[in-house]
Amino acid sequence: MAAVTAAADEDARRWHEACVAAALFALDPAGTGVVLRAGAGPARDAWLLLTESLLPRAAPRRRIPLHVTDSRLLGGLDLAATLRAGRPIAERGILASADGGVVLLAMAERLSAAAAARITCVLDTGELVVEREGFASRRATRFGVIALDEGAEADERPPAALLERLALHLDIEALPLAALAAPSPLLKAQVEAARARARHSAADAAGIELLCQVALALGIGSARAPSLALNVARAAAALQGRDRLAEEDLTCAARLVLAPRATRMPAPPQSPEAPPERSETQDSSQPAPPGESSAAAAAAHALEDRVLEATTTALPAGLLAALKAGAASVAASAGAGRRGVAQRSRLRGRPLGAQPGDPAGGARLNVIETLRAAAPWQRLRGRRASGARVQVLREDFRVTRFKERTPTTTIFVVDASGSSALHRLGEAKGAVELLLADCYVRRDRVALIAFRGRGAQLLLPPTRSLVRAKRSLAGLPGGGGTPLASGIDAARELADTLRRRGETPVVVLLTDGQANVARNGQGGRAAAEADALQAARLLRALRTSVVLLDTAPQPLPRAARIALEMGARYLPLPHADARTLAAAVRGLAGAREAAAREVS
């Protein structure tokens, strides 16, 4: 019972914090910004409604859909108006029209890095520079961003460049309805009162230093984080009608801005000897008189400890566990290296310039190039009775060419069992290393699964970091049974996930095919082989490219049969060294490369 109340209290607290964050954002949209992690649902709707009510009525609100084109986002040529007027008419983009207001990014976790960069550039410079379709413009543009993050998995997050620039990271995922208490009506009055007051202009040297200290203690590298935290602290002070930063304001900012960005646990605050960075500060940036300095420093430390402690309790629960386990890279690498969404349509991809052609068959008309092609002939063609000011004929049509590139991830599945390990594991490792270098050149990502003993293990989730791949490979121990079925299953699951994200998985399985551990972890050759064959058939159903490298010294028909069942290329390599193995897989990759589409 106590646990239930505690959980309910925790939910209520999270909701309350989200409401405060909404007020802080409404006070200074351009200086803060929000990432709201929550699926579509009552919690998110309630939060958005609240924010909406707190924002000034006159501020424009613009919602940006996921697949917004550059011409809508940034502005460009207004086709209808141009044809009517017979001269180029510019169209204002969404970002320009959002000046002084708020931009809402739907499904930000699927936003491409390139689209995010267009928005972050405006956030950074406070200026929208457009050089498109015959127009050049530059105008001051400031807006606040609310990024809706509906990511389901831990690594499904908005582009890191965007996260970095948004101050408030809120997570109201899975808040129960019961927790969504109506926010106090006082909040709106508070926000309006704070907005009416002039913004205070104190320098807040101590506050800045404190926020930098906390950021450092939490392992936050970017200098933007403390800057954003400072904006939030000022908004918090304004909300309370203060014109100097108080401890609560700094704590609030540290909890909302710094805690979600933490990449490491701070050193325990009660530690008797001060960590080196603190003593440094004392030396260089506290020119207080000597008598007072130690007392002042002690007070500053106590304050820092209190803020840090309050912040630590706000660290996300999952992160805390991960950090404690020493996997400090979780937060840093989340979102990095992930890009792109399914790009199967012929209409998407990177534009590659224009060429003459019919806008039929799904090709997209490039308006500006078409008009340019038509322009020189206008006088010749004359003005017809149709009333149109511009005569565009079929031969003027220009279509945009797109180049699609779906990211490829090569999944290495390595048999590290006793039977393989004895002679071949070293060579298999060598081959994988050589292939890694290949993947690097092609900018592919790699993932590594190993199976031995009772089951399979994902040693390395998809990554571009070859150093990490190499390290996890080098640390791979060998020995034990051969749970081949589990290995194939793990590869299938990963390939399926990647496929769903619109990426192209390629599976490279290195084994001798001597399965002797079944899916349930029990030994027994017959059951193990039946399981392996079944797993192979399931993998085949995914229709992904698979290559099986038989690493047995004397190839037996078993591995060949498994390859057949999973529709894999089978390469028996009894005497192959690492180089030959790599060359064999390279052949496969080459065939795939040739098949890579270039739609025109």
Place this chain on the structure above:
Amino acid sequence: MAFPFSAIVGQDETRLALLVAAVDPGIGGVLLFGDRGTGKSTAVRALAQLLPPMRAVAKCRYGCDAKDTGRLCEDCRARRRKGALRSVQVPVPVVDLPLGATEDRIVGALDLERALAGGKKVFEPGLLARANRGFLYVDEVNLLEDHLVDLLLDVAASGENIVEREGLSVRHPARFVLIGSGNPEEGELRPQLLDRFGLSVEIRTPEDLPTRVEVVRRRDEFERAPREFQAKWAAEEARLREQLATAHASLAQVSVPQSVLEAAARLCMHLGTDGLRGELTLVRVARALAALEGTRAVDNSHLRRMAAPALRHRLRRNPLEEAGSGTRIERALLELFGP
């Protein structure tokens, strides 16, 4: 209104690389690659305000230099046949190439308005024309579309923009210093593009508290009162501008002794850099640094300080090598020149 260059905290390598490129534009571009929130774009935008003005032919769309008669655009050549060219003082252009820019705006294209309205075929110059004799800045250069990158490379290498489209046939000078910045996590740069940059700077987040506090404090001060902040740094900016102008003027007089040439060659051989470009850049950069510091001759200390930015992107890449190229250069410097 941009943050003053002299108020940037830390980031010594970035500042030095940008200044050196401003002293000798022939160095061939600067690449700033590094962590987020380290002020890469701030530094470039600050540079724009710092540069001493230059003289250019009045009303020339390409900002031609009247003294450099070999590189005049067609318009200026026509003007020159009619009489002497009149020059005016203009700021050095620092042109931002925004993401999402279309090809027609970069290379220039048919002026639509005049074509549609008057049926006239007139060339409308693009960003490359505007960047002539100045800087072209590409933020998030690794996110730029490939076909645009190819285009930039081609023009940067030849110093001339040739436009053949829509029945237009135009060529105009486009000599600019390419400055790119980006975050390696968003994607790597193609090796061909890497090699075009004369200098490559790796930017890291400062780890010590006083520096970080100062970064945030100055940023905050600037954002709250930009005009006052600029006024506060005006004297320092003027001094730096003066230093740049002096260095630019004295560059030709700085001598490079044989021993320095040999040292540069030894270093490049030791590191196994591909081609001669690295060596040439290293010597050139060392000379610009000497000019910036007001010395008359280059010595090994100049080489040492510029070795990392001039060479780190030219080392043969081994993707599995854990030590960064910076460390390798550091090691080579120690072996060749001692501590």
